[in-house]
Amino acid sequence: MTKSVLIVGAGEGLSASLARFFSQDGYRVNLAARNPDKLEDLCRETGAGAYGCDASSQASVERLFQALDDDGATPDVVAYNPSGRTKGPIEQLDPDKVRAALDVTAWGAFLVAHEAAKRMVPKSAGTMLFTGASAGIKGFPQSAAFAMGKFALRGLCQSLARELHPKNIHVVHFVIDGAIHSPGRGAPYDDPEKTLNPDEIARTYLEMTRQHRSVWTNEIELRPHVERF
Numbered sequence: 001m002t003k004s005v006l007i008v009g010a011g012e013g014l015s016a017s018l019a020r021f022f023s024q025d026g027y028r029v030n031l032a033a034r035n036p037d038k039l040e041d042l043c044r045e046t047g048a049g050a051y052g053c054d055a056s057s058q059a060s061v062e063r064l065f066q067a068l069d070d071d072g073a074t075p076d077v078v079a080y081n082p083s084g085r086t087k088g089p090i091e092q093l094d095p096d097k098v099r100a101a102l103d104v105t106a107w108g109a110f111l112v113a114h115e116a117a118k119r120m121v122p123k124s125a126g127t128m129l130f131t132g133a134s135a136g137i138k139g140f141p142q143s144a145a146f147a148m149g150k151f152a153l154r155g156l157c158q159s160l161a162r163e164l165h166p167k168n169i170h171v172v173h174f175v176i177d178g179a180i181h182s183p184g185r186g187a188p189y190d191d192p193e194k195t196l197n198p199d200e201i202a203r204t205y206l207e208m209t210r211q212h213r214s215v216w217t218n219e220i221e222l223r224p225h226v227e228r229f
Contacts, residue, residue: 002026002027002028003026003027003028003076003077004027004028004029004030004068004073004074004075004076004077005018005022005027005028005029005030005075005076005077005078005079006030006031006032006068006073006075006077006078006079006116007019007022007029007030007031007032007079007081008032008053008055008078008079008080008081008082008108008112009032009033009055009080009081009082009083010031010032010033010039010042010050010081011033011038011039012182012184013180013182013198014081014131014180014198014201014202015031015079015081016042016198017198017199017201017202018079018081018202018205018206019031019042019045019046019048020045020046020199020202021199021202021203021205021206022077022206023046023047023048025206027077028049028073029046029047029048029049030048030049030050030051030068030073030075031043031048031049031050031051032050032051032052032053032055032064033050033051033052033053034052034053034054035052036050036051036052037050049071049073051064051067051068055080055082055104055108055109055111055112056100056103056104056107056108056111057111058111061108061111061112061114061115062115064115065115065116065118065119069119074119075116075119075126076120076125076126076127077126077127077128077129077209078112078113078116078126078127078128078129079129079130079131079205080108080109080112080113080128080129080130080131081131082104082105082108082109083101083104083105083131083133083146083149083150084100084101084102084103084104084105084145084146084149085101085105085143085145085146085149086098086100086101086145087142087143087145087146088142089142090142090144093144093145097145098144098145098148101145101146101149102145102148102149102152104149105146105149105150105152105153106148106149106152106153106156109130109153109156110156113128113156113160116128117160117164117169120164120169121164121167121169124167124168124169125168125169126168126169126170127169127170127171127172127208127209128160128164128169128170128171128172129172129174129205129208129209130153130156130157130171130172130173130174131174131176132150132153132154132157132173132174132175132176133146133150133175133176133177134175134176134177134178134223134229135147135149135150135151136150136151136153136154136173136175137154137175137177139151153173154173154175154219157171157172157173157218157219158173158218158219161173161218165213165216165218168213170208170209170211170213170216171218172205172208172217172218172219172220173218173219173220174201174204174205174219174220174221174222175219175220175221175222176196176201176222176223177221177222177223177227177229178194178195178196178223178224178227179194179195179196180195180196180198180201181195181196181197181198182195182198193224193226194224194226195224196222196223196224201222204220204222208220
């Protein structure tokens with residue numbers, strides 16, 4: 001039986017690499033984004049389905065999972081990539097923008113995990129993969145919103161792992177420590193020696209789905225060899 005993967009927050013970069021790697025591994029791939037029209041080329045390349053979803057909206061996430069159920073594509077694997085950020089001195093930050101960033105980074109992750117668990121727990125099977133950052137380990141100056149969101153995401157993943165691993169549902173939090181290679185963004189993202197290769201990140205995500213439960217990883221840090229830690 002063909003397994004299905006849902007990639008939330010799909011677009012270029014890591015999400016596209018995930019779509020390609022899971023498709024090559026025989027998964028039925030489904031992508032969710034606020035603007036699914038932008039995914040047309042990636043869908044054509046990978047055979048993926050595209051769905052509109054605002055991850056920060058409970059109603060939108062519920063509709064997404066119901067649509068997948070109706071299409072016979074209830075996910076066996078869910079990858080959550082979205083994050084929001086707004087930078088600046090704490091006294092100058094717009095509280096509404098900070099709240100919006102938290103809604104995407106943390107609240108949306110909870111909503112997706114909530115819907116995924118409803119479907120995975122009865123089957124005693126499934127994998128949830130969450131894209132974190134070094135900001136979830138240490139807060140950086142003028143990055144309060146991102147730090148709060150990623151710390152919350154990490155806490156959510158720790159709780160989920162302790163709750164769901166005994167139910168045969170694998171939860172993995174990925175600490176992406178460094179910039180992801182993206183030539184179109186220019187410096188510093190275009191330097192392959194100082195950035196993370198999105199294909200290699202995606203390869204690691206896929207490998208986590210193959211782990212035997214006697215050696216499950218619940219958190220893994222990925223960084224280029226030049227990154228300080």
